[in-house]
Amino acid sequence: MAKEIIRQKINDAFLRRALKNFAAAYPVARAKAFEGIDFEELRGRISAFKQEGLRSLPDLVARFTASAEKAGATVHLCATPEEANRTIHEIIRGKGADFLVKSKAMTSEEIELNHYLEERGVRCLETDLGEWIIQLAGERPSHMVMPAIHKNREDVAELFSRATGRECTPDIPQLVQLARETLRSGFLTGQVGLSGANVAVADSGAIGIVTNEGNGRLVTTLPRTHIALIGVEKIVPSLTEALDVITILPKNATGQKITSYVSFIKGPTGGDGRELHIVLLDNGRLRLAADPDFSEALKCVKCGACANVCPIYEIVGGHVFGHIYVGGIGLVLTPFFHGFDKAEDILKLCIGCRKCNEVCASKIDIEGLIVDLRDKIRKPVGQKFLFGTLMKNRKLFHATLRAAYLAQKPFQGEGGRIRHLPLILNRETANRSLPPIAEKPFRDLMAERSGSRKTAAGSREKVLFYSGCLADFVYPEMCMDTVTSLEALGYEVAFPQKQSCCGIPARYSGEMEVARDLAKINTDVLLEEDADYVVTICPTCTMSLRHDFPKLLSADPVWREKAERLAARTFNFSELAARKSEAPGVGRGAGKGERPAVTYHDACHLKRGCGVHEEPRRVLTELVGVEIREMTDCDKCCGFGGSYSIKYPEISQEVLKNKMENIAATGVKTVAVDCPGCKLQIEGGLEAAGTGITVEHSATLLARRLEEQ
Incomplete structure (x- = not known):
């Protein structure tokens, strides 16, 4: 991703303010919308039936096709964007039409339908207010649900003035009125209407659409021909599952209890001479549904919540953090729908905070999929040496860190902290200071340490301390504090000297084989010595040992069993310490009212x-x-x-x-x-x-x- 684009978005004052305000308001509105609803139970149910549907997606497509055609619709299954565009163009031309009115449909953005039709003489009018603004600006949506969130009222007034030839002031009620007047003629004269759908029901052939503007109903009822462009993953077995999706969508998307309009359409609407064409878009979905590693991406209900809570999206917006589909799930879908060349840069933009996972309406491991996809993109020159040669070789890696202790000295300021690095690296540390690499790492201190504190009577639970590289070489005193605390709480602590990097840096950089090798090395080291627990003070290491190792080694039954054994005994410091909260003579601090x-x-x-x-x-x-x-x-x-x-x-x-x-x-x-x-x-x-x-x-x-x- 070009640094200039990132800096441009960071310096866009309105964008930053709009995204920050929405990020602050969204969690409050969302919590209120979900009052009285068990979100975890609801999304668990959605996840289950969506996953089951992916396992039998070809059958769902066939069932929906039969039901929809029985209800009077014509169904077109299109394998590629080119086929979908051509099919829609043929339907429009078959009606002798040259004007298409559209309700919101992200699938049309996916296949670049407007561009295709306009090149062939068909005028397209977006009637969703946000989409119309984006169309006038010649841009793509910056959010799946709020496409024009990056535009301010002055931007909109300028766009409307240019489009209508009337001088528009940045007064929101006036702008909305102008939009109504301008779009109304489109509804009345549109020869063919096109919509997307939020859900399609296999047993009835109905499609469900949720909108906050009346345009959705006008586009699907006023023109005599209605085209619905729908990704095949939107198909669910019955109305029961469809209502679950419609229940969660507005709450998770915008913090609304329900949208203004919920419509179900079964067959052509409006009597004789009306037609409903349902264009089912594949574009790699059927192949992806059969992929054991990445199929869960298709469980997405397109609520956009992953963008709503993403700290990176909040800073740079969707035109940086995405391609056509934005946010965390957009990063995942892009390589499958648009190719890995469009995904290489954006896949690296995820910081790995997992906030998207927490709010996903269908429990997709979005962050995990992003990390796994990095294994499939091109890597920077020299990265393989860094991880494959340096980090896998514990002695070489540690020797390099020890050498860095001497190399850092010219750049240390008062108190030993590093404020300025040479040349280009100075920019990377601007506005913050860095701690120095310690003269003596924790592993050396432990090797020199003689004896240990006596543990509490009757308690001899043994802990293997896995420190992590940063704590070992930069914060050895933090590691010593950990040992002191654990021993005071009654644990016996040992430090396996052969432990190495947990592999997260390699895994997050797409070097999965290196991460797998490091998982094997550390699994053997930490299982070699009998102990009750393995404790970490770095949550990333905890997650790596507890969750990533079993996943990385799952293909080999022997290694999988060993990794699962290690995972079961791995805990973060706070987990083990909290178990001893009732230990006599420990903690309690000052009296009530005096606690710092x-x-x-x-x-x-x-x-x-x-x-x-x-x-x-x-x-x-x-x-x-x-x-x-x-x-x-x-x-x-x-x-x-x-x-x-x-x-x-x-x-x-x-x-x-x-x-x-x-x-x-x-x-x-x-x-x-x-x-x-x-x-x-x-x-x-x-x-x-x-x-x-x-x-x-x-x-x-x-x-x-x-x-x-």
């Missing part, structure tokens, strides 16, 4: 990757003895994302600014985290801004509390 206040930042991979949310708060309140002042969006990404903050520093810094604003609003002087990467990112920003706010890992806060006792 901190705010807590939820690491993305801890909360959404591992499902750990309450335990860190229990550690802080029950063991450390502090009060937590929750910040706004406490679980929103801080912008680190590992190498993401180096590859896309402009985006990373903007995400960090949002986090820093929310931290400052709490008025606290300490931010508690459970991730070394989050500490590096947030601490660097706060320190560079001179806020005086410190960032500490929960293990460090607990160790300090124990020292005071």
